[in-house]
Structure formats: C-alpha cells, structure tokens
Amino acid sequence: MPLEFAFELMMMLTSGCALLVSAWLFWRARRQRSMKALAGFGVMMALWCAGHVAVFYGWHTTGMALILANPLMPTFFLDFAIGFVNQGPARRSWLSRLARFRALLYVTAVLVSLGTLWLGGGSIIAFGPFEHYFVFRGSGWFNIGYTIFIGVLAHALLLWGFMRQQGNRRRSIAAMFAAGAWGLLLATSFIFPSLGLLWYPWPMLLLPSYVLLLVYGVVRYQMLEVNAWANRALLWILMTALLLGLMALFSAMAGQLGMQALAAVPQWQLWLYSVLLLMLALALYRPVSALVERLIYPGSRLDEQLLDTWLAQLRDTDSWHSLAREAEQLLARQMGQPVTVRLLTTAPRFEPGPGLELWCLHHKQDWQFRLKGFDDVTPGMRLTAEVFGSLLATRCGLLERSLQLAEAERKRVSEQHLVELGGLSAAMAHELRNPLNIISMATAGLEAERKAMIQDQLKRADRLIVDMLAYSGQLHIQPRAVPLLPLLHSLRPQFNWQDVQLELTLPENYQVFADPYRLQQVLTNLLDNALSFVRNQADGRIVLAAGTSAGELWLHNNGPAIPPDMQARLFRPFVSHRPGGSGLGLAIVQRIMEAHGGHIEYRNNAGWPVSFMLYFPEEPAS
Known part of the structure; x- marks a missing residue:
C-alpha cells in the first residue's frame, strides 16, 4: 500500500470516526452543554483531517483554511473542560464567570484562524511519498502557538479539577490525561516537516484511536452503554486477531498436512476471507440473537x-x-x-x-x-x-x-410532647390548687348565696385544672344534641363584659352535636380569649353566628389582628398572643374539636379582624 494513500486513508477514517462520535455525543447528551462542546471538538477534528485530504487532492485553499482553523479545536475542548470541571465540590464562581466569556474565546479563535489564512500562514510542499503536504510558514506559527496555549490552558484546568473532584469525574479526568498524552504523541509528527525535518509522520496513522480513546475516557464513567459498547468492540478485536493468527498458523501447516491446494493460496487472501467471514458474523449477530430470543422467550422485551x-x-x-x-x-x-x-x-x-x-x-x-x-x-x-x-x-x-x-418518629415526637406537657400540667395544677383551697376555706363564714357563687367558680376552676391535666392524655366525650342559645345565656354571667357588646345571631332552635361539658369549655375559652383583647376598646364587639352548613359556628371580634408570624402556630401549646396567657387555651379547644371529629380554623378573610370557624359533625365521632 503506498504510504501517501495510507496517510490519506487514516485521515479519512479519523474524520469519519470523529463525525460519528460527535453525532452520537450530541444526541445522547443533548441536555449537557459540556458534552455538546466535546461534540464540537470532534467536528473540528473531522474538518482538520478533511483539510489534509483536500490538500492531497489539490484543493489547496480549502485544505489550508480547514487546517488553519485548528485553534477552534482546543477552544471547544476548553469550553468542555469548563463545564465538566465546574460541577459538584469543584464548582467555583470564577469558573462561572469564565463560562460567560465562551463567546469571546470562540471569536478570538475565528479571528486567529482568518488572520493567519489571510497572511499566508502556510504553504504546500512535496517531500518523500507526498506530492502535496501542508507546512506552517510565518504567521502560521502564531496560529499553532495559540492552539497549543489554549490546549495547555484546558488541560491545566482539568488538572485543577482532578485535585478537587472525586469519584467518577476524577477518574474521567485521569483518563482524559492519558488520552491527551497519546494524542500529543501522535500529532507531534505532523509538525516535523514544518521544522525542516522531512520525516514520514508514522504516528499520524494511529490518529483514529485518539478520538475514540478521548471520548471513551470522558464518558466511560458517565454512560453505561459506552462501557457495553467498548466491551463488545474489544471482544471482536481480540477475536479478529485470534482468527488471523490461526489462519496464518493453518496456512503454514497446510502443506505438511497434505492440503497442497490450500497451502498455495496467498496468506493475504486467507486473511481477507477470514475478516470478511468475521464481519458477516458480526453483522448477523444482532438479528440472529434477536430471533433466538424471540423463539426461546417470545414476547419478552426487557432492557x-x-x-x-x-x-x-x-x-x-x-x-x-x-x-x-x-x-x-x-x-x-x-x-x-x-x-x-x-x-x-x-x-x-x-x-x-x-x-x-x-x-x-x-x-x-x-x-x-x-x-x-x-x-x-x-x-x-x-x-x-x-x-x-x-x-x-x-x-x-x-x-x-x-x-x-416514619411511624416511629411520629410516636417519638408525640410521646415527647405529651411528657413535656404532662410535666407542665402537673406543676401548674399543684401551684393553682393550693390558693384555690385557701379561697375555699376562706368562704366558710360568708352568707350562703355568696358562698355558693364562689364555690361554683372554684369548681369550674378545678375542672379547668383537670382539663389541663387531661390534655396530655386522651379525651373522652359523650356527644349529644345541645341547644346553643340556652348554653350561651348560662355562660354570660360568668364574664366581666364591661362595655363589650355580645351579639348572638343564631336561630332559636340552633343546636350542635357535642359533649355539653366540652362544648361549654370550648365556648368559655374562646369568649374569655376574645374578651381579653376587646374589653378595653370603646366599641368592642363579639359576634357568635351560625354558618351556612349544619354544625358550623363562627365567632368574630373586632380586636387587634393576629400577627402573620403567629397565625401558623396559633393552636400549638404554649403559644400565646394574650398578655398573661398560658398558651393552652386554643390548644385545648383544638383537641376538644378534634375529639368530636370536627375542627377549628382561624380566618382573616371573613370581614372581621379576628374570626374563628368551628365545625361540629352531625354524627358522633367514631
């Protein structure tokens, strides 16, 4: 095979491989900009090799333009390196700023290429087996110098990333360095004729391997199918080498075995027939394998x-x-x-x-x-x-x-909450019952009517203490239909209304399905809480109104609005917007409502500064 033809064939093979790999990369990693830049690197290498082929066929202007465009190759590779390194632990703001100047790098590379082409940065010579071969002249050395500088900058960035990345990305960078060293060794021989060393560029014949090794080194740790493809490719390469070796051995021993006709066949023909047979087997492997799989496992399409x-x-x-x-x-x-x-x-x-x-x-x-x-x-x-x-x-x-x-964590949080609340409740019950007992003993000498009134309030206070203790345990309710208006009228004397106006906009026969004692506790807590905010206002108003649905009750007041940061935690224990409040009133109300199977909600869109909506189900809670 003529040496010039061998060089031309390798350039065409490199160009084809680079285009195929770039197309696959662009399709497979279309959402990753760094992989797109690597695909651009492959396209530029394909054009660079095509430039050499154009020179061989006498298209000197086109060939020189494509060869002198080589600054775009390392520019694409630098773009890829920026995106590949600037991820995970190695991500840096200065790399992000550098990435925003990608366009400037490409414009500079284009200007260098056009400038050296216009200034005649190269010429065509004949030496050895080559009738047409490109060499650098004059400004062309600036072109190759700029190309080397950008390439060194890209590999320096990869080296920096290697020291900061971990795992698969670090391994990919190491593989890229190995492939880069191989590519530098191959490409060095291209420069020798430009230096006056008219040597045949033997390493350039292996240039197709550089594209494949570089891309494989980048994506082998990122894409599983690449490793599968490399596994199959290596298998077929080894099979081809083994088959060629066996054919050579068989041809040498055919004469001794009495097969004179076979021994007379040229060895290259045996090799050619063997490779063709192997290529045919490779081409038929997939369809035959699919056919066998359908026969053994029909209808199975697992991948x-x-x-x-x-x-x-x-x-x-x-x-x-x-x-x-x-x-x-x-x-x-x-x-x-x-x-x-x-x-x-x-x-x-x-x-x-x-x-x-x-x-x-x-x-x-x-x-x-x-x-x-x-x-x-x-x-x-x-x-x-x-x-x-x-x-x-x-x-x-x-x-x-x-x-x-998740269930264990929920139980742990719930148990911790009950333990904390139980401890606080026990401490408060102890501190409250001592003064209540003293008040009870002090009523011994009072007249009967006043004593009875005080004793009733002491009993109510004792019930509140019991409820506070019960908050850390389970509530037991006995719901029934309770007329609401009589209950509210009985509660009215218990509060110091001062100038606050209470409006009951309820039907005469309005009733809810609830435990009477727990319902009284809910209303008492809500009214007492509302009074603490509107009692000192000149126009204080509290309104209890029936909702549009059965079992729905609204309580409005015109006191100060609840701050937004407190609305989300309004019903949590120990959260209070009321001066001197314990922070348990609304939390107890919520527990009682949930025990009934209902709920209570705070609303700020009902036309009042403060509104609470209570819902009691029509049927008892299960």
Whole structure:
C-alpha cells in the first residue's frame, strides 16, 4: 500500500470516526452543554483531517483554511473542560464567570484562524511519498502557538479539577490525561516537516484511536452503554486477531498436512476471507440473537431502560395502596393484559382469581413474590413477571422500613410532647390548687348565696385544672344534641363584659352535636380569649353566628389582628398572643374539636379582624 494513500486513508477514517462520535455525543447528551462542546471538538477534528485530504487532492485553499482553523479545536475542548470541571465540590464562581466569556474565546479563535489564512500562514510542499503536504510558514506559527496555549490552558484546568473532584469525574479526568498524552504523541509528527525535518509522520496513522480513546475516557464513567459498547468492540478485536493468527498458523501447516491446494493460496487472501467471514458474523449477530430470543422467550422485551423506568415509578410511591396500583399499571402495560397485584403482610386465606395475579408476601423478615395464573402464558411473559416481581418485592421491603421509621418518629415526637406537657400540667395544677383551697376555706363564714357563687367558680376552676391535666392524655366525650342559645345565656354571667357588646345571631332552635361539658369549655375559652383583647376598646364587639352548613359556628371580634408570624402556630401549646396567657387555651379547644371529629380554623378573610370557624359533625365521632 503506498504510504501517501495510507496517510490519506487514516485521515479519512479519523474524520469519519470523529463525525460519528460527535453525532452520537450530541444526541445522547443533548441536555449537557459540556458534552455538546466535546461534540464540537470532534467536528473540528473531522474538518482538520478533511483539510489534509483536500490538500492531497489539490484543493489547496480549502485544505489550508480547514487546517488553519485548528485553534477552534482546543477552544471547544476548553469550553468542555469548563463545564465538566465546574460541577459538584469543584464548582467555583470564577469558573462561572469564565463560562460567560465562551463567546469571546470562540471569536478570538475565528479571528486567529482568518488572520493567519489571510497572511499566508502556510504553504504546500512535496517531500518523500507526498506530492502535496501542508507546512506552517510565518504567521502560521502564531496560529499553532495559540492552539497549543489554549490546549495547555484546558488541560491545566482539568488538572485543577482532578485535585478537587472525586469519584467518577476524577477518574474521567485521569483518563482524559492519558488520552491527551497519546494524542500529543501522535500529532507531534505532523509538525516535523514544518521544522525542516522531512520525516514520514508514522504516528499520524494511529490518529483514529485518539478520538475514540478521548471520548471513551470522558464518558466511560458517565454512560453505561459506552462501557457495553467498548466491551463488545474489544471482544471482536481480540477475536479478529485470534482468527488471523490461526489462519496464518493453518496456512503454514497446510502443506505438511497434505492440503497442497490450500497451502498455495496467498496468506493475504486467507486473511481477507477470514475478516470478511468475521464481519458477516458480526453483522448477523444482532438479528440472529434477536430471533433466538424471540423463539426461546417470545414476547419478552426487557432492557436496562425499561428496568430503570420500573424502578423510578415504584420508588415514587409512598403507600401500600399507591404501590399496588402503580405496579398493576406497569405490569399490565408491559404484558398487554390486566394483572392483579396483591401486597400481603400475612399468608392469604383465599384462592386466586381466574386472571393473572402477582402476590408479594411478607415472610419472616423478607418479602417474596408468587405468580398465580401464569402457567399457560408464554415463557417471555413469565420471565417479565418474574423480573418485575423481584423488583416489587425489593420495593416492598424498602417501603416497609420507610413507613416504620416514619411511624416511629411520629410516636417519638408525640410521646415527647405529651411528657413535656404532662410535666407542665402537673406543676401548674399543684401551684393553682393550693390558693384555690385557701379561697375555699376562706368562704366558710360568708352568707350562703355568696358562698355558693364562689364555690361554683372554684369548681369550674378545678375542672379547668383537670382539663389541663387531661390534655396530655386522651379525651373522652359523650356527644349529644345541645341547644346553643340556652348554653350561651348560662355562660354570660360568668364574664366581666364591661362595655363589650355580645351579639348572638343564631336561630332559636340552633343546636350542635357535642359533649355539653366540652362544648361549654370550648365556648368559655374562646369568649374569655376574645374578651381579653376587646374589653378595653370603646366599641368592642363579639359576634357568635351560625354558618351556612349544619354544625358550623363562627365567632368574630373586632380586636387587634393576629400577627402573620403567629397565625401558623396559633393552636400549638404554649403559644400565646394574650398578655398573661398560658398558651393552652386554643390548644385545648383544638383537641376538644378534634375529639368530636370536627375542627377549628382561624380566618382573616371573613370581614372581621379576628374570626374563628368551628365545625361540629352531625354524627358522633367514631
């Protein structure tokens, strides 16, 4: 093979490889700017090699323009290095600022290329086997110097990233350095004729390997399919080398074995036939493998992307119901027919239905799956169900542990809250009951009517203490239909209204389904809380009104609005906006409402500065 033709063939092969790899990179990593820049590097290398081919065919102007555009190659690589390094722990603000000047780097590279082309930065000479070969002249040395400078800057940035990155990205940078050293060794021989050393550029014949090694070094730790492709490529290369060696050995021994006709066949023809046979086997491997898979496992189409999709969809579920529903949809979509999924924590006591069923059973400390009704399906569909069942069983175990941790944390927080509240309640009860006992003894000499009034209030105070103690435990209610107006009229004398106006806009027969004693406690706490804010206002008003729905009650007052930062924690214990308040009043009200199966809400959009909406269900809480 003529040496000039060998060089031309390698340039064309490098150009084709670079274009194919760049197209694949751009398609596979279209959302990663750094990979797009690497694809641009491959395109520029393809154009650079095409420039040499153009020179060989006498298209000197076009070829020189493409070769002198080589500053764009390291510029694309520098763009890639900036984006590749500026991630994770190595992310720096100065790299982000440098990234904003990408356009300036490209403009500079274009200006250097056009300037050296206009100033005649190269010429075409003939030496050795080459009739047309490009060499640098004059301003062309500035072109190659700028190219080397940008390349060194890009690799220095990668070196900086290597010292700060970890894991796969650090390994990728190390692989890039190895590929860069190989590329520098190959490209050095291209410069020799420009220096007057008319040597044949033997290393340039291996240039196609540089593109593949560089890209593989970058993405091998990022994309799994690249490693699979490299594994297949290495396998076929080794098989080709082994086959060529066996053919050479067989050709040498054919004469001794009595096969004179075979021994007379030129060795290169045997090699050519062997390579053609191997290429044919490579071309038929995929369709034959797919045909065999369809014959053995008809209907089975399992691949890595499908498994990743299944894992992602199952991982997004956060309850047993949603996990079973999602599993049914995924498996039915893959198999083309309905499949029932059952998640069972105990052994089932029922027989499977007529359709296809996948059971996930909790057995001792593990989850296992069983297939029901899959005896008559194809082997491919059964394989699909088995793979999916294994993934589902694993997800069941993870979800079980996640729910157990969440429940344990909820119980821990609840128990800690009750312990703290119980301790505070006990301390307050002790401090309050001592003065109440003294007041009770002091009423011994009073007249009967006044003594009875004081004793009633002492009993009420004692009930409030009991309720405060009960807040840390469980509330027991006995709901029934309670007329609201008579209860409110009985509560009115207990408060010091001063000039506050109480308006009851309730129907005469309005009633709620509640525990009378707990309902009295709710209304007492709310009215007392409202009075503490509106009692000193000249136009203080408190309004109790029926809502639009049954069991709905509104309490409005025109006191000062509650600050926004306190609204979100208004019903938490020990939070008080009231001077001298304990911070338990609204918290107790909320607990009583929830014990009834209802709720209380603070509203600031009802036309009043402060509004509370209470809802009592029509049926008793279960």
